[in-house]
Amino acid sequence: MPHSFGYRARTRRTFARGFRQHGKVHLSQYLTPIKVGESVDIKVNGAVHKGMPYRWYHGKTGQVWNVTPRAIGVEVNKQIRQRIIKKRIHVRIEHIQKSGSRDDFVKRCAANQVTCIEAKKAGARAVTKRSPAGPRAEAYVNGKVDVEELHPIP
DSSP: OOOOOOTTTTOTTTSOOOTTOOSSOOHHHHHOOOOTTOEEEEOOOTTOOTTOOOGGGTTOEEEEEEEOSSEEEEEEEEEETTEEEEEEEEEEGGGEEEOOTTHHHHHHHHHHHHHHHHHHHHTSOOOOOOOOOOOOOOOOOOTTSOOOOOOOOO
16 A cells, blocks of 8 residues: 655654653743744644644744744745745744754854954954864873783684
8 A cells, every 4th residue: 555645744753742741732832932033943743733834844943024823934944956945834832942053153252252352452363263172182191000902812
């Protein structure tokens, strides 16, 4: 028998609730204030069938463009072949959470501003460029520990 091509096809584990996370949606989910322009993550809650987005949008991050009493309008970038299209969808509040993807960037910008101001006062040039962690410093191994040598069996 051929498999189905329905709207929720192949979502058995994608929309499943986590271990010990079944049941009603917490009230804090509904009371979280979300404003236009904020960044939100679409995370489908399998317990609520209403206002559930299509499975492609699960895990995507978008910008809020509309707020209604029960739903949020989210603008998500979707790549279709060689172009990126902005898709506007309405998703119920249960399937959305505030995104923390920009928090690191905002903190880094604030730290860079402080660094630039201090460097300007000192008359130097500030380095705000990120660089990967270099190799660890050299260290000597204590040779007083008995070392067991392993050799292949002849």
